[in-house]
Amino acid sequence: MQYEKLAIPDVMLLTPQVFSDERGFFMETFRHADFIKHCGNYTFVQDNHSLSCCGILRGLHYQFEKPQGKLVRVTRGEVFDVAVDLRLNSPTFGKWIGVFLNSTSKxxxxxxxxxxxxxxxxxxEAEFQYKCTDYYNPGDEYCIRWDDEDLAIDWPLVHENMPILSGKDNAGSSFKDARKFELIR
Known part of the structure; x- marks a missing residue:
């Protein structure tokens, strides 16, 4: 597995070594010791899997009392994946990073x-799978609007159509009004 620091250094892009032949492919998607070495000493407690159609936008989600780290990947299709730094003590506070994840690059x-x-x-369509470092807690979930002017995320909207949102995501708060983290490193 190759680990690459991105413009926000704590966010890492992982590229697996894929072994392919006429039968298909094999790859290792997670090795705990290597992950600790490159990303930190985290333990995953929950795996999630979703299916979404073209134009669906899910997020910007976070939990405040029990924040989750997420190791995400796409097993079918493609998504534009975004992370926004909410850590007040971070040099990249308020910055975002976006990458295309797809089933071809893995x-x-x-x-x-x-x-x-x-x-x-x-x-x-896209199948999206991710590991979480804490359990989902619906009473602790927050959402920032996808189109917040202060964040100015450059979404690659398909045919420039507005994304399809859940009611919860449509009612997200502004970045300015969102709860921020003070002590997370």
Missing amino acids: QLLWIPPGFAHAFYVTSN
């Missing part, structure tokens, strides 16, 4: 606790 993205996370589906 890359993974590590988003540490203290970030809001979202993805936008750019293919006909």
Whole structure:
């Protein structure tokens, strides 16, 4: 596995070594010792899997009392995946990073606790899988609007159509009004 620091250094792009032949392929998607060495000493407690259609945008989500780190990947299709730094003590506070993840490259993205996370589906469908460092707690979930002017995320909207949002995501707060993290490193 190759680990690459991105413009926000705590967010890492992981590229697996893929072994392919006429039968298909094999790849290792996670090795705990290597992950600790490159990303930190985190333990994953929950795996999630979603299916979404083209134009769906999920996020920008985060939990405040029990923040989740997420190791995300796409197993079918393609998404534009975004992480926003909500850590007040970070030199990249308020900055975002976006990468395309797809089933062809098989890359993974590590988003540490203290970030809001979202993805936008750019293919006909996308299956999105991710590991979390804490359990989902619906009473502790927050959402920032996908189109917040202060963040100015450059979403690659398909045919420039507005994304399809859930009611919860449509009612997200502004970045300015969102709860921020003070002590997460």
